[in-house]
Amino acid sequence: MLDASNTPRKLVEVSGLKMYFPIHAGVLRRKVGDVKAVDNVSFHIFEGETLGLVGESGCGKSTCGRAILRLYEVTDGIVKIDGKEIAKADREALRKMRPTMQMVFQDPQASLNPRMTVASIIGEPLDEHTKLSKKEKLERIYELMDQVGLNRAFANRYPHEFSGGQRQRIGIARALALNPKFIVCDEPIAALDVSIQAQVVNLLEELQERLGLTYLFISHDLSMVRHIADRVAVMYLGQMAELAPREALYARPKHPYTEALLSAVPDPDPTLESERERIILKGDVPSPANPPKGCNFCTRCPKVMEICHSVEPTFEEVAPGHYVACHLYQSNSQNAGATGASEARKEHIQQGEEA
Ligand SMILES: Nc1ncnc2c1ncn2[C@@H]1O[C@H](COP(=O)(O)OP(=O)(O)O)[C@@H](O)[C@H]1O
Ligand SMILES: [Mg+2]
Structure with a gap:
């Protein structure tokens, strides 16, 4: 989707997005802290593209996706979808924007009301947001069922009568009902049998092409994201570690965390696979209620430097379209000069060049 230029x-x-969950304790249920599930995250998604969002379980991917769609009251930040501010929009403005943005959930079993028929599940958003007659509504429901490859004859059945893959198709049809522009797909295939994962991914890709959809595709499966995403964002402990076009990220990861994540993914090329060296990170992921000072990855980073324990790196564009939050790449001379990071950085870059 290109404009005239x-x-x-x-x-x-998304700019400076924060989503904190308060922690209450004691008999008085006083607030004693926050789970910083998403902490100052900024990025954008181009129209018609798929942005993959990856990272280990608990790093804040789902919270990020939900916060963007205002399924939570966000702690801070700005989110604009199609030019409209949504993070702070009032109820009525939000209601008007709802059709533009939708979500496909991980577990179709849990997200579909078991007491509603397929037709009523898919038709529910139409009841809320349109004034279609009964007949028009049924026509639209059939059209949506066709689009996702569900047999119209099953319109009056219940979710439990379908397989996992078919249930996910019901969820997708419902998400499409109001002609959205943007869909957050939160691990849409993680709960499905491997044999049907590809079918659902293919369907999502087909629909994107046909309807010009924009996706935020959340997954912990880096191979799957490599297949489906145009650009990939890597999250760690509530923050963005790196974001880059897919090829650049998989071929030349910059952040030590991305390097470690990718080192665990088998390479389809047998020669490369035989050379693959697994980077095992030491320690556990710290608690998002009490993230480390400085760089949030400093407690586990194989390339940690002194500065990383005290100064938080900024998320910077270090090559065209390639963003990374790491002191090895920071342009800010004040940071780099402070504790000899620039020396370490030179060394690192030289090593990189020799390799
Ligand atoms: N509603 C909630 N209340 C409190 N903490 C939450 C809530 N939802 C998520 N969290 C916490 O926020 C962090 C990020 O969770 P989540 O976004 O689900 O991660 P991911 O999707 O990457 O696995 C985790 O530590 C999780 O326990
Ligand atoms: Mg999740």
Whole structure:
């Protein structure tokens, strides 16, 4: 989707997004702290693209996706979808924006009401947001069932009568009912049998092409994201570690965390696979209620430097479209000069060049 100047349009713009969950304790249920599930995250998604969002379980991917769609009251930050601010929009404004943005959930079993028929599940958003007649509504429901490859004859059946893959198709049809532009797919295939995962991914890709959809595709499966995403964002402990076009990220990861994550993914090329060296990170992921000072990855980073324990790196564009939050790449001379990071950085870059 290009505009007149041939630059893709940003459909989703996220800036300084924070989503903290309060922690209460004691008999008085006093607030004693926050789980910083998403902590100062900024990125954008171009119209018509798929941005993959990866990272270990608990790093804040789902919270990020939900916060963007305002399924939570966000702690701070700006989210614009199609030019409209949503993070702080009032109820009525939000209601008007709802059709533009939808979500496909991980577990179709849990997200579909077991007491509703397929037709009523898919038709529910139409009841809430349109004034279609009964007949028009049924036509639209059939059309949606066709689009996702569900047999119209099953419109009056209940979710439990379907397989996992078919249930996910019901969830997708429902998400499409109001002609959204942007869909957050939160691990949409993680709960499905491997044999049907590809079918659902293919369906999502087909629909994207046909309907010009924009996806935030959340997954912990880096091989799957490599297949489906145009650009990939890597999250660690509530923050963005790296974001880059897919090829650059998989071929030349910059952040030590991304390097470690990718080192665990088997390479389809047998020669490369035989050379693959697994980077095992030491220690556990710290608690998002009490993240480390400085860089949040400093407690586990194989390339940690002194500065990393005290100064938080900024999320910077270090090559065209390639963003990384790491002191090895920071342009800020004040940071780099402070504790000899620039020396370490030179060394690292030289090593990189020799390799
Ligand atoms: N509603 C909630 N209340 C309190 N903490 C939450 C809530 N939802 C998620 N969290 C916490 O926020 C962090 C990020 O969770 P989540 O976004 O689900 O991660 P992911 O999707 O990457 O596995 C975790 O530590 C999780 O326990
Ligand atoms: Mg999740």
